[in-house]
Amino acid sequence: MTARISPGTAYGFFTDTSICIGCKACEVACKEWNQLPGNAPRFLGDSLDNTGQLDAMNWRHVQFVEQFTPSAPGGGGGRQAWLMMSDVCKHCNQASCMDVCPTGAIIRTEFDTVFIQQDVCNGCRNCISACPFGVIGFHGDTGTVRKCTLCYDRLQAGMQPACAQACPTQSIQFGPLDQLHKRADARLATLHGDGHDRARLYGRDGQVYGGLGAFFLLMDRPETYGLPSAASAVRPGRNNAPGYLGALLGSVLAVLGGLIALRRRNESPGTR
């Protein structure tokens, strides 16, 4: 699909959830290529999901969102939809994890992806509390945090990421972002023309963290898939100034109180 992968070009994923069939081939391909151990089978009581979440061992996670509402007695009115989405690190243009990382372990690569240098990370886990998508996980064996690398090693070798290559329906598409944007716009127009009014693009434009390197075509509101809405997609740095101002206010008040209490004054002898 991608003719040549060149450093200096922004690459990413366009995940079209309208054609995801929930086969989990992406999860398997990711684990195979990145040598991530498999999961012991677990029953989560959440549709066909037995992966649970993105973390240090699961860099792709296929979500199953059941939207079954009963039909009215007359037979109409029910909604039957099974939304599936292969979730992944969003490789944000304005990456919250990069904002807070104290070691500089999280970098932007020559392919405009977000990558955690395993030999630099010291496992402080600040990025975990900053990532608004709950993508990053801590790995006890390595003592570092880990997430999708967008197959950095494969890109360097001119190969597309393993998940995109394995996806049988091309729900996960890899390529230069500008090309993916055009493809996504066309697909959205088709879906709207077919009457799928709830379909929308998520992360295509700059409203969510300056645009996402891994963006999605969703069939419902972002919150349905566990994604923050554009209004909630705010960077951690927004709290720097107010936080420090609050600390300054507390400092001024405390020092004033201390000076009042500890000042020189006339006291009767013997008071302790």
Add this chain to the structure above:
Amino acid sequence: MRNEHFAVSPDWRWYILLYFLLAGIAGGAYVIGALLRLTGVDRTAERVAFLLALPAIVVCPVLLTLDLGSPARFWHMLVNTTPGGGGLNLHPGSPMSVGVWALSLFSVFSLVSFLAALGRPAGVARLMAGRAGTALTVVGAVLGLFVASYTGVLLSVGNEAVWSDTWTLGGLFLASGMSAAAAVVAVAARRRAAAGTERRLAEADGWFALVELLFVVLLFITLAAAGSASTVLAHGWILLWVVVGLGLLPPLLGLARRGMAGAMTAVAPVLVILGVLALRAVIIFSPQG
């Protein structure tokens, strides 16, 4: 509008709780020592405050290092180890990065003031006795205020529920740390301090507790506006707020009865420190489940 949060827990637990407590006490003790120096009311209590600040701050890097997934790489906080990088690491937008540098610098000032309080080596004691010493002490106090408060800012600069829903945590941790420090200094200086010092420290603790109470109110207002107040009140967390309240009572009552009763009772410092610990525990642990 209720804020949406999809961030997962960083699993910051007991080491971080203890660090937040000791950073508050160390920074607070140094600031109290500096205030005593500036007012000149009691050199003995001033020395006690500086003698307390260093041991408290020395433990902090140990706790932070133990909490790291790769403790041997603690120095990656200070030095850029990215291949081809080099140089020192300072990311102004990351309170953790700024805080590590502030902690390092504050430790140096604490050491110097500690040595001056001991009176040896004589050169350090002479340096700190003059105007230059006063200036250095003021700079150290500013760093102490930062160390006692940035931990709250660090929590806020993220996307976790509660932490990122309020701007009050820096001021709250600062005031409560000062309160705990006043209690510790008062106990340590009890037998040696000048007349009236214990009473003054109790009154100072009252002011610090009043500022803490103000920030607790602001905390709940901001959390209620964000729709996350229930997180810090759910389950057993309400019991920790009771401990917070019990810790605030002695200094606040002391302040209200200023000039009549004065000094703290023997149990009051324990209540104050437990209250400050409980405050940090409920803030740190409740959003992480």
